[in-house]
Amino acid sequence: MAAGRAPPLTGRRRRRRRGWSAPRKAPPQPQPPRSPSPSAPPLLPPGTDVEVRLDGDGYYGTWYAATVVSFASARGDGLPAEYTVSYADLQDDNGGGALEESFAPTHVRPRPPPPDPESPPPRFLPHDAVEAFHNCGWWSGIVLSASPAAVAVAFPISREVIQFSPSLVRPRRDYVGGGEWVPSRSVIAVRPEGEVRVYQAGEKVEVGRVQEVYGYSWFPATVAKVIDDLSYVVEYSDLEEEGGGEAEKATEYLHWQFIRPAVEHSPQESEFWLGPGAAVEAYCDGAWSAAVVRKIVGDGEFKVSINGSKARKLVTKVVEFLKPHYSWDDGKHWSIVSAKQYLPGLREGKALGLMVSFDLFVKSIRKSSIADNEGSFEEAKGVLAELKTNGFDVQYFETLLDKAIKVKFEYTKHLEEKSAVVAQKLGAISSLSKNDSLLCEVDQAMAELEEKLEHLRQKGQLIEKAKEDDEEKLSKLSVVESSVQKALDADKQQFQRIFAGMLQKQLT
Structure with a gap:
């Protein structure tokens, strides 16, 4: 297939899936900032x-x-x-x-x-x-790599690397004013509505990806190459490429939404308190994973709960491997995930502080959602425990929270089951896509063979016509030859009669 053209359809049409993951309907298209004037002729006429x-x-x-x-x-x-x-x-x-x-x-x-x-x-x-x-x-x-047999292409949003036949890959170009095609300066075509953080080569960042044990985690990395202002090649600090040979640091081509700056946060005491129920990030196996503090084990040592991909894990961490859980919102702003400290007056023993804490807790629990971070539920349990110790009747809220946490656990389990099904589905879609590409190649080959066959048919028809013309000419020449032969025979007989007459005259 020639680069720049889709494979031709030959004889039969198949219903095509749309989108990388085969969405059912094509999305509505964005409108241009300005439209041509009503009198302007169409730039591309029908049939183009x-x-x-x-x-x-x-x-x-x-x-x-x-x-x-x-x-x-x-x-x-x-x-x-x-x-x-x-x-x-x-x-x-x-x-x-x-x-x-x-x-x-x-x-x-x-x-x-x-x-x-x-x-x-x-x-x-x-x-x-x-x-x-x-x-x-x-x-x-x-x-990523290329040979005469295959080209490995990395896609920054789906985070896939797929091997393609070189005939299915073309240089990315943009069509600009004046009808010129120029090499494209960017890979990402769809831009976000607002501004996002732009990284520089050599900058320290963290990259989000799923760990089998600890769930979605943030891995330290360095921007190795800026592809455009929305996508980057990163080099992981503690991950190595799989395969034989000398170990090399793993690299990946990513969209900006999977990257956040490597920043040390210093929240105010009113925003964060490292204690039971606090939402934190724990450094596990080379990455920062979302966790909730369960209890203080000793001086500077904490037991934390991590929601892994397959099960919840309890680990003990020293304070150096814990940090407040922050969310990188919209690719530009940080916001702390852990709730504000509910007990502002507890450590000072003030009754007024406890009353305010209880009021804040009630307002917070009424706004709870099943999609809330697990840390908010665990932190609420910690708050209830502290309030109960100080004489508050919290039995109703304890029962409510226990029920909510059980439902949340089932919800999380079902989400994991859905993720497993989606992963299997993606595998099936990938296999289907490969087979679809192979069918496209077969269609192309069939089209080329049909074109050659048609050419040979036309050539055969020309030869057949030439043959008929030759046969007709040969037939005409045979008639002419027969006529000439008869004339020759007549001439010969007349010649013989002349000499025969001469002989008779001499004899008499």
Whole structure:
């Protein structure tokens, strides 16, 4: 398949899945900031082969082959300009043939020109921005390695690395004003609504990923390379590449949403108190994992509970391996996860402080949600224990919390079961995608063979016609030859009669 083109469909059409994880419906497309004036002619006339960009969840700015059906200029009632296109490889779920949708002009472009057949195939280098043909769309990523047989492409949002045939990979290019194609400066097409933190090469960061034992954790790393302002190649500080040979530090290509700055927080005493019920992060097996302090074991030593991927773990940690649990919100701001200390007057023995603490606790428990961090429930239990010690009647809230924690535990278990099913589903989708790509290659090969066969048929018809012409000419020449032969025979007989007459005259 030529880079820049989707594989042709040959004879039969299959209903195509849409999106990396096969979402059911194409998402609504964003509208352009400005629309062409009502009198402006369509930039791409009907029938033009184009590519359209899908930005919704599961698509991440993927380009799909389509054909322009119509163009509508901006209307006075506030409706912006838009193209209606018919997909080349996606079918209507209702069985109505090729799927048709409308797109803003900013999300429609001509199909990239195919490579020059006389030129050698593109030579891909590590970290080149490319697009790989997958699930009938062109997905953005970077090259990790390349050979004549396969190109390994990393995708920053799905965090997958997939091997592709070189014919299914093309350099990532942008279509700019004037009809020029230029190398793209970024891999990430869909930008966040607000500003996000931009990292520099060499900067210390932490990367979120799932640990089998300790659940979602943050691993120390360093920004090895800035691909664009929304994606980076990071090098892990304490993780090594799997496989034989000399050990090397593991690297990964990531979207900004999986990265946070490596920062030492110093919260105010009113925001955080390291004691039972406090939400913390514990350093375990090379990463910071969310945990809840269960009890103080000794001077500077704490027993903490960690919600692992498969089960809850209790570990003992010294204070140097604990820190307040902070959330990196919207890729730009920090917010502390642990609740404010509920007992501001307890250590001073003031009754007023206890009353305020109880009031705050009641207001907080009424706002609880099943999606709350486990630390909030454990911290509430710690608060109840302290209030009970000081004479408050908290039996009702203890019963309520015990029931809520049991339901929360079942909810967490079901979430883990769902994650396991999703993981299996992703494996099946990956296998399906590979088979789909193979079918696309088979379709392409069949199309090429059909084209050669048609060429041979046409050539055979020309030869057959030439043969018929030769036979007709031969037949005509045979008639002429027979006529000439008869004339020759007549001439010969006349010649013989002449000499025969001469002989008779001499004899007389």
